[in-house]
Amino acid sequence: MSIQISSRTKAMQPSATLAFNDRMMAMRKKDPSTISFGVGEPDLPTPEHIKQAARKAMVENRTRYTSAGGMAELKDAVSMKYKRDNGLDYGPDQVMVAPGAKQVIGMALLSLCDPGDEVLVPCPYWISFIDQIRFASGEPIPVPTRQDEGFVPHADVIADHVTERTRAIILNTPNNPTGAVYPRAELERIADVCVENDIVVIADSLYESLVFGGAEHVPIASLGEEINDLTLTVAGVSKSYCMTGWRVGFGGGPVDLIKALTKINGQLSTCANSIAQWAALEALTGPQEPLKVIADEFAARRDLAIKLLGEVDGISFAPPMGAFYIYINCSELFGRTAGNTTLNNATDVSNYFIDEARIGLIPSTVFGDTGHLRLAYTTSQEDLAEGVQRMDSAIAKLK
DSSP states (O other), X not given: OOOOOXXXXXXXXXXXXXXXXXXXXXXXXXXXXXXXXXXXXXXXXXXXXXXXXXXXXXXXXXXXXXXXXXXXXXXXXXXHHHHHHHOOOOOGGGEEEESOHHHHHHHHHHHHOOTXXXXXXXXXXXXXXXXXXXXXXXXXXXXXXXXGGTTOXXXXXXXXXXXXXXXXXXXXXXXXXXXXXXXXXXXXXXXXXXXXHTOXXXXXXXXXXXXXXXXXXXXXXXXXHHHHTTEEEEEESTTTTTOGGGOOEEEEOOHXXXXXXXXXXXXXXXXXXXXXXXXXXXXXXXXXXXXXXXXXXXXXHHHHHHHHHTTOTTOEEOOOOBTTEEEEEOGGGTTOEETTEEOOSHHHHHHHIIIIIOEEOEEGGGGTOSSEEEEEOOSOHHHXXXXXXXXXXXXXXXX
């Protein structure tokens, strides 16, 4: 006898970044000198006052279920955060809390997609978008972007991919994996396309506090009443407050959509972890100075990475304006050889760097293209400098 697994589950791919992280952790156990630039997780600690709030909640036995959409105090704080940081007026009935922003996005797709509905996704894309769309019975439609244009999607290209089956678009800015920050003028044009075609926008803004070089994070929902009525703004505490493992994300948007997400969340998760919710409440309402400390550290790492990588032959990149990634074009290395092995694609280059230099970068095949590596500068500046030096030395050995 064997258990029959559903076709939708069989079709879903495991998270490549989590699998890569597992591989790096195993390698570090054998060789502690291994440097991973793989997983997008801040290496900085959760601020102490947030951890203290969690301790207090546990001592006070705040360990019961909360409402499916989040405890009232946190929903009020989320509404306040959207107003304070994004200029968005969401009442408590327009926000909900879930175990991570990833789950908010997945539940939104389950709420929106009927079989065959199309969801536009600028490419390169965060890997989970594609499988989440398919799991929701939708059809992902990649929309190409270009390195020489900073990987910013253009409204006219988006419009060319719209059909009568287009239901939604996922806009991730600041972007994972490219570090792109979509400018206001282009977002205004994209908003026009969405309003004209009644396309729902899932706006993934998880990296909103990490913008650099004079870039501006512009919530697309803030660009007018009509686009606001079509937009789910997704955010959370994972990246901004170094709280990835706490698993608290939230969404703000139209009442009917928030009701749908809350209903699904109630059936799948009951609620987000209660202690984590109290910690998130402190993150949003407590001292905000840690945000600047965290952002300043990543800005320094970004500048160092740009400088060091700019001196490495055989690669190129568009300087990232947000998040904590550099999307490295490694296609110039294709066709070169290492011993008896020829590097034919980004996966080959990634494996070569792992084997030769003990550095881990994720190949772009998981992000929808074949010619890049994602470097997450979520390590110390010392490891960043050492890792890039190893990369340079490894490239120099190729023939």
